Amino acid sequence: MEVNLKNGQKRPIRERAREMDANDPLRSFREEFLIPQTPGGEEALYFCGNSLGLQSQGIRAAIERELNAWQRHGVLGHHRADPPWFSYHEQLAGPMAQIIGALPTETVVMNTLTVNLHLMLVSFYQPVPGRHKILVEYSCFPSDRYALESQIRFHGYDPADSLVVLEPAPGKVHISEEDISEAFRRHGNEIALVLVGSVNYYTGQAYPLKRMCELARNFGCNIGFDLAHGAGNLLLHLHDDGPDFAVWCGYKYLNGGPGTLAGCFVHDRHRENFQLPRFAGWWGHDKKRRFLMEPTLALIPGAEGWQLSNPPILPMACLLESLRLICQAGMPLIRAKNIALGNLLIEGLTSLGDERIEILTPTREDERGAQLSIRVSGLGRKVFDGLSLRGVVADWREPDVIRLAPVALYNRFEDIARLVEIIQELLHENR
Ligand SMILES: Cc1ncc(COP(=O)(O)O)c(C=O)c1O
Structure with missing residues (x-):
């Protein structure tokens, strides 16, 4: 051939x-990496990194380290494990931020993608009469659409009026810059939020993220990205491009393991915006005062302030090991x-x-x-x-x-x- x-x-x-x-x-x-095998015992030709990335050699040992710490310290591992579980998630912010082109304070690893999307919608989708629409790419991942429609209904609106789909021109598969500009021209003043996948899961098209942020800013809309197919794949510049938020999973191009923890980005301009509506939990509370068990919430500035729960250490250990390799390659x-x-x-x-x-x-x-x-x-x-x-x-x-x-x-x-x-x-x- x-x-x-x-x-x-x-x-x-x-x-x-x-x-x-x-x-x-x-x-x-x-x-x-451990390459999957065919039933005949040969190395498979694996082209599914967009769905589930492969396991790297160091992951088993990373899990075992935490199992050993648990065995040895029990609950005291929260402070005595090396590194302590209490602040374990902080180690992931730096490498994750590097991968998506953000500041560590803009980046947090927590929950799963759809959960993070809901948390971000609580903060960044604030519909009012006259500006209640969400603009979303056509053929977006179904979970995103379910999340968006449920949020629209939660606010008392109807997806039939409030969800606008960014479509390609008739007969085309790809969305052109002109299609994007036209959607903003037609609906921009009524759009409360734009949600766009960085790479469309179905067509594989990568969107002009920077341009979309500019348009969203010009029309006064919030904008968020679903980076499930972008993180660890594209060269991203989230801080500079300036979306309000982004969410992504850790199991595709980040090789963090099936259903592992997800990422969440909140732009630095919202770091100290404690007026934003949000759903809160104790892991978003001031770290120094968390165990004082105070009834009044004092939010951590930056993305960490959106955390809800103490995080699962075993999947975090997998993801940390795999981010290490990605950052090593660059x-x-x-x-x-x-x-x-x-x-x-x-x-x-x-x-x-x-x-x-x-x-x-x-x-x-x-x-x-x-x-x-x-x-x-x-x-x-x-x-x-x-x-x-x-x-x-x-x-x-x-x-x-x-x-x-x-x-x-x-x-x-x-x-x-x-x-x-x-x-x-x-x-x-x-x-
Ligand atoms: C683009 C996109 N968004 C959202 C999801 C849903 O992710 P999760 O099940 O981790 O919430 C996926 C899963 O494959 C996806 O590809």
């Missing part, structure tokens, strides 16, 4: 992939390799010259992350099942999309070459 290169030449895809692997500054990170190199892996996949798929394949994700580098969503006309499910039988772990999203997400820390360029060859075989078998 040969790929057509940008310079017009052709090269065997395997040869090109091996050369890219040899020059990859992140290649040694793969050894840090987001600029991770982002660059994600793009290079995607480029090879695009080159490979287009070189197949098969009109049944449609790449749904924009091919422009600034409009995508690690994920490529593809359709195979009339054959999607068959190709997906064929991939699964051949040891490829991808995912299927109804009605007809195969999502493939090669990621920098554990995928090789050679995995892409193998994937493209397998797709070629499947297309050939189904001529």
Whole structure:
């Protein structure tokens, strides 16, 4: 199988992939990960980092450390464990902030994504007559939509009037800058909140976050991001871009383990805004006074002030270990390799010259992350099942999309070459 290169030449895809692997500054990170196996005992070709990132070698030991501390100290581990559980979450703020381009005081790890979204909506969705609408991207993740609609109803409004969907132009799959500007022109003065995924979970399109923040500011709307598919994937600059809040999970590109704790960002300009409505709990109370058990809440300034409960240490230990690896590699190199892996996949798929394949994700580098969503006309499910039988772990999203997400820390360029060859075989078998 040969790929057509940008310079017009052709090269065997395997040869090109091996050369890219040899020059990859992140290649040694793969050894840090446990690659799932096929039923036949071979390494699977894993392209599901957008759904559940893989386990790194250090995670078992990180959990064991906390189990040992619990065994040794019991409740005294809150102060005697190393590091003490009382302030354990503070260790995650720095690396997490680095990954999303924020200040540590803007960043907290707590709860799960949808829970954090609700907490942020309590603070940043304050509908009033005349400004009660929420603008959300089309095909947003269903949980976001359920959360938004339930909040709209909670405030006594009707989603049919208050939820505005940012749609692409008729017949198009991607949302253009013009579509975004038009939505603000039409609804901007009535929008209380904009919620946008950084990368759409279905199409794989990455949105112009900075531009959306500018528009939201100009029209006086609050804006939040769902970074489930952005954190650990895109090069984010949350502090500079200036959304009011962001929420994301820790189990996709952050490799923190199934259902692990989630992140939450609240911009520094709200650090001391204690007037914002919020749902509170004792972990948001002044740390020095927490155990005085006072009835009056004294909120911690910054994102930490939104915490509710004392956090679960075991999943936090997993996430901390995995953030350590990500920060060691650094987001600029991770982002660059994600793009290079995607480029090879695009080159490979287009070189197949098969009109049944449609790449749904924009091919422009600034409009995508690690994920490529593809359709195979009339054959999607068959190709997906064929991939699964051949040891490829991808995912299927109804009605007809195969999502493939090669990621920098554990995928090789050679995995892409193998994937493209397998797709070629499947297309050939189904001529
Ligand atoms: C974009 C997006 N938002 C929200 C969620 C829901 O996350 P959680 O179940 O952790 O609340 C997901 C889960 O995959 C997602 O992909």
